[in-house]
Amino acid sequence: MESEGRRSFLMGRRPPSTPWDQFCRRLRHTVAGELTILDAPDDGQAARLLLKKPTDAHLVLRFCREFAVCMALDGVPSTAPQHGQVLWLKPGRELAACRPLEPGSSRWFVQPGCLLGELEAAGLNCFADMPAHLTVAAWFADRANCNWATGNTVASGIVHASALLADGNTVSLGAFGQENRKALDNLRLQVLIPALFRLASSPDGQTCLERASWPARYRLDALMPTRQEDLNLAHLLLGHGGDLAWVEWLVIDASLADPSAGAQGWLELPGSHLDCEEDAGYGSLTDGGTGPCEDVNLARAAQELDAAVKTLLDPEGVLPHPGQLL
Numbered sequence: 001m002e003s004e005g006r007r008s009f010l011m012g013r014r015p016p017s018t019p020w021d022q023f024c025r026r027l028r029h030t031v032a033g034e035l036t037i038l039d040a041p042d043d044g045q046a047a048r049l050l051l052k053k054p055t056d057a058h059l060v061l062r063f064c065r066e067f068a069v070c071m072a073l074d075g076v077p078s079t080a081p082q083h084g085q086v087l088w089l090k091p092g093r094e095l096a097a098c099r100p101l102e103p104g105s106s107r108w109f110v111q112p113g114c115l116l117g118e119l120e121a122a123g124l125n126c127f128a129d130m131p132a133h134l135t136v137a138a139w140f141a142d143r144a145n146c147n148w149a150t151g152n153t154v155a156s157g158i159v160h161a162s163a164l165l166a167d168g169n170t171v172s173l174g175a176f177g178q179e180n181r182k183a184l185d186n187l188r189l190q191v192l193i194p195a196l197f198r199l200a201s202s203p204d205g206q207t208c209l210e211r212a213s214w215p216a217r218y219r220l221d222a223l224m225p226t227r228q229e230d231l232n233l234a235h236l237l238l239g240h241g242g243d244l245a246w247v248e249w250l251v252i253d254a255s256l257a258d259p260s261a262g263a264q265g266w267l268e269l270p271g272s273h274l275d276c277e278e279d280a281g282y283g284s285l286t287d288g289g290t291g292p293c294e295d296v297n298l299a300r301a302a303q304e305l306d307a308a309v310k311t312l313l314d315p316e317g318v319l320p321h322p323g324q325l326l
Contacts, residue, residue: 020045020085023067030063031056033092041083048074048088054095054111057164057246060087065168065318073242075138077131077145078325080241086320089246091137097249098122106255107159112137112247119252126157126257137247143217143239143326147262150214151226153235157257161234163245166314170248173233192312193233199308200224204301216302217241217322218309242323244313 017025024047027035032052040046051057064071064087072082074090091113098114101107108124116139117132130145139145140158148155160174169188176193184190199205200223208214214221222235237245310321 019067020069023063023069023085023087026063027060027087031059038088040086041081044082044084044086046082046086046088048090050090050092051113052092052094054248057089057248058168058170060089061164061166061168061246061318065166065316070320071246071318072320072323073137073141073246075135076141076242076324077134077138080320080322080325082320091135101251107251107253110136110250110252112140112249124252124254124257126254126259129259136250140237140247140250141240141242141324143241143324146219146239147213148238149212149261150209150221151224152230152261153219153222153238154225154227154230154232154256155258155261156235156238157252157254158234158238158250159232159253159256160251161237162248162250163237164248165245166316166318171245173236174251176231176233177228189233195312196220196236196309197223199305199312202305204304207298207301208305211298215298217306217326218244220305220309240323241320243310243319243321245319 024035024037027033027047027049031049033056034050036048036050038046038048049060051060061071063069067085069085069087070082072079072086072088074088091111093113095111095113096115096118097109097111098118099109101109108119108122110119112135114136115132116127116130116134116136119127119136120130120132130139134142134145146156160172162170162172164170165188167188169186171186171189184193200209200220205220205224208216209221209224218240219235219238222232222238225231234250237247314321
């Protein structure tokens with residue numbers, strides 16, 4: 001029998017396995033999907049995984065938490081650069097279902113890998129003017145395409161979402177009110193939702209709610225809709241940039257979707273005119289402002305809200321921030 005020492009002498013010793021190597025090996029051996037190693041900055045490593053099974057997102061998240069790898073949504077327009085160790089997760093064609101909940105219904109069950117062009121072809125004309133190549137996951141995470149006026153997130157047409165949070169909890173998000181509080185059956189949401197309501201009603205929240213165009217990254221205005229009956233917890237994830245959750249599936253009501261209700265003028269790229277602020281990927285926040293001081297106060301209120309929301313939903317920083325440049 002050949003000894004280990006002789007085999008090592010003849011073949012050379014294998015370099016020691018790094019945590020990144022172990023992470024990639026675990027993915028290849030456990031998850032059904034195509035893993036591609038990508039070029040990355042000198043200070044990190046990157047890979048892309050084309051996800052084939054919905055349940056595998058839970059395994060991927062678990063491995064990312066174990067090996068301190070950032071799990072980022074692939075395909076979001078204006079994706080922010082990510083450093084360190086990053087796994088770009090993209091829903092594959094196996095996760096592209098699109099079907100009405102029942103014959104003749106205006107409500108559609110949609111998986112994250114479905115393309116917007118496929119939604120239009122299926123009869124959801126509200127997506128006719130949207131980029132046909134975008135996945136539903138990328139559209140739902142895109143702050144520019146999900147830029148409905150403050151308090152009018154109902155115009156998105158989203159009525160339900162199943163989301164995998166960064167801590168591994170799966171939550172069901174939908175209509176919420178005095179007659180419908182089913183979401184709070186989930187222990188995670190029993191803590192999370194009251195905290196988000198407190199943020200929305202805080203001085204910073206009220207400052208942002210005064211604007212016709214919601215100035216913050218994350219849609220806390222979903223908790224303060226123009227009509228109380230439109231309050232829907234799924235709208236909290238509109239335009240989330242991939243920072244807050246992995247969306248497993250959506251229910252879209254085509255009869256409610258109104259792309260024309262999008263607010264105008266929120267994003268004025270490139271960059272912010274607020275030189276005193278650190279670059280956090282925000283565009284110009286001048287909607288209704290009366291001067292530089294008010295603009296600075298608004299920018300700070302928006303950033304404080306976003307930091308608080310991010311901390312509540314992703315305290316360990318498993319998901320990127322920001323995932324999208326604005």
